[in-house]
Amino acid sequence: MKMNRNRITLELASALSALCMLVTAPSTAAEFPNKPVRLTVAYPPGGSTDVGARIVAAIAEKQLGQPIVVVNKGGAGGQVGWTELSRQRPDGYSIGFINLPAFNTVILDPERKAAFKADDFVPVINQVLDPGIIWVKSDSPYKSLKDLLAAAKRTPNKISAGTTGILSDDHLAILMMEEAAPGTVFRVVHFEGGAPQLTAVLGGHLDVAFDNVGTVFRRIRSGELRALAVMDTQRSRFIPDVPTMLELGYPTVISNSTRGIAAPKGTPAPVVKKLAYVLKQAMDDPEHVKKMEEAGLTLRIMIGEEYAKYYRELHAKAAKYTEWARKRPQK
Amino acid sequence: MDRKMKRGWQVALVALVATFAFFAFESFQLSLRDALGPGPGFFPFWLGMLGVVLAAILLTQLHLDRVDLGTEALVFDRAGVRNAVLVLVGLIVATALLDVVGFRLSMLLLIPYLLVILGVRNWVAIGICAVAGSFGVFHVFFDLLKVPLSAGIFGF
């Protein structure tokens, strides 16, 4: 049930819990879990992270033996939910979704004044990896990535490129693109989410959009939008005709948004292992795979050291581009 | 116009001046301009300044009796204010307790408190309302509508 600490009763709560801990033995991995587990999603209900979370929770709780309650704590692009997660008791009953690199940039941008750091969390398992994509309107003059880059070089700071948020993976991707194709300068325009970005492009107010496959693959399939490149090492199953950055000769421009589950620092390793195991089983379940497929979400499951390594490396990468974003004359 | 009303407006305007000045001051700490135009502090700063100026103008107008505030009188009913304050205190305490003892218990205490302060002495009705408003509402929301209401640290 709800475990929010209340400032007014902080002393009372700590005293009581200290007492409880003296009286009861800490739960071991064998006993865990003996009450419901709370899974936080740092975004409002209905978004793709939320959809993915509910699908996996519904399946995993069967094997876990206890309900997994999905709780939405949206706000500030995830910052509110992650702040709350970092403050929960590290006993395994509070876990939450983290979205990289949004999560990283919140920590790295000093303006955001995040109350948590990267090592305040223990990564458990990654669920989705949504590759970045560059797309334009179907009647756009840019027929390929080459056209776009040539134009951006010819008229620097004239071609408007949209993101779905300041310091989002889209934003960092634009910077990566400019780095890999020296001389290209985009005029960066930030929107709040996919819908406003879409209307801006369709209305002719924006030249090109940097986004994620999961948001737009249906429209690309239907021909409403044209995709110029997928920012991944392999082609997307959903839109197999779109070339990858690797193929187009820009192997460094790999950008994506991952959604994984983490627990607060200090959660005992056996508990983490058990959670990872149960969640992986759920994610491998054919029903889960099918539902995620329908939602256009690419699965890329990572657990244990693989995820931890990815977590660390991405943080370092995000640090580089966040710094650049802040220094760039026109952010 | 009623003297008390005029006094009331003056107090309110001073409070507004303080608030606006505060906003202007705080936004000064943020940058006012940046590469593209107004920075995060730009609008709050100028809005705050504008607010201070306008409030000052209105204060002056009031002082010189140039404003017609209508014929409504500003009356505070003694007993009424006492009750309102008591109710407010009850609300604050209940809110503070919401996450501690849980929705059901806080409302169980709040509802009779409110009704008694407002003069109800029908103990049966109070009892029914208390239970319906606390446990009843909780279960309707939690079980039927799946909207979680606080359960407090005792899980109750």
Add this chain to the structure above:
Amino acid sequence: MEGLQLLLSGFAAALSLQNLLFAFAGCILGTLIGVLPGLGPAAGTAILIPLTFHLDATGAIIMLAAIYYGAMYGGTITSVLINVPGEAASVVTCLDGYQMAQQGRAGTALGIAAIGSFVGGVFAAVALAIVALPLARFALAFGPPEFFSLMFVGLCLVTGLAGQSLIAALLMTILGLLLSLVGIDPVRGAPRFTFGVPELYDGLGFVPVVMGLFGVAEILLIIETPFRRMGDTKIKGLWPSREEWKRSSGAIGRGTLIGFLLGLIPGVGAVIPTFMAYIVEKRLSKHPEMFGKGAIEGVASPETANNAYANGAMVPLLVLGVPSSPTIAILMGAFIINGLKPGPFLFKDRPDLVWTVIASFFTGNVILLILNLPFVGLWAKLLKMPYQYLCAGTLLFCIVGAYSLKGTVFDVGVMLVFGVIGYFLRKLGMPLAPAVLALILGPFMEKSLRTSLEMSAGDFSIFLTRPISATLMACAVLVIAVSAFQVAALKSIRTAETK
């Protein structure tokens, strides 16, 4: 003509007994959700989506749309009866609706709201059926600069909400704007005026503030002032007078137009059309001073605009696949789950489904009217409860509502703080509406401004070089000029009278 044929076959399907039943159930559920605090159409619709899994696609969508309309009307019921907006868009209805209830005319207010909603919804549905595609193209022309200019015009219209003192209205507007800027700023992404409180990162929250300013403040006022408790409990008939009918019909007509047009623009949100319609009505009225004291147009106008907006917003949703408000986003999710994939190819791929859905917008509105009118008297009777129970009930209502928004006590706290503030403002007779409008417009304006400047690389002339934006700016100047003229004229009349 093919369109007409498709529409007729759509009607045939929508009028099937099964689908009618779904619409009926949806309207009832929706109204209940709307009446219940804090849930609002967004959360309510989200909760009911799983229910619809067991139904076929058409039935599910019909039911969900009916729930959406029903919830909007439910929000009106609480606005009128207890001055608590059941959902954000019902705020404006509080201004005159509650006053009417205080005068014993709750039934009339609810009745005209139902009728206005019906007319607005039906006419907007007709417009939707006829001109969906071309209108969508027009709506797309609204980019960030046009958005900003539109909001700017809205803000200038606030001068029309001034009561006795224009400066007081301006001060309230500034207060609302400043409060709306609390939170993470759209420029740098840095927290602004949050003092390290993470719950403030997303701002104060429109709903808790408004529930406090209107609902809680009203309760405090009722407790404090003895004569308010004896609010006219005699119900003065349920039918508007002939003169009121005349006034309302104009309001309904204009509300439909404003609501529908604003609904076409993706991203506008439900509150703004209600405010615009209200302000326009007040400006055009021969007795503007009646607004805020129980003018029937003050209820008819926003309620009509609300429903017209709901159907207007279906255009960007169905044709472009772009949801204009969080509630519509959830509706869109439900559509997609049920196989209705919004977008320009929708009309081509699944005309049967689309036209059935559009036909059900008609039937839904009719059912809502039939359902709600008879109950209007019943709702009004609810107010005859002894005031103590009404107060306690309303407060409980507000606490649950504020808490269930995000599951934090913080919002309840915000609501209480603004309850106290609202109490004092009401006592002094300061106008609340400008503050509320500014609270809604503030973030939109700043974000649009910022995005526009990013598009133009810092060039401010973008607002004047683009045709639609320039036109809107010219309107804004016109509005200010007219207001200034009116104020000056009023002053000279007054000085002439005193001489």
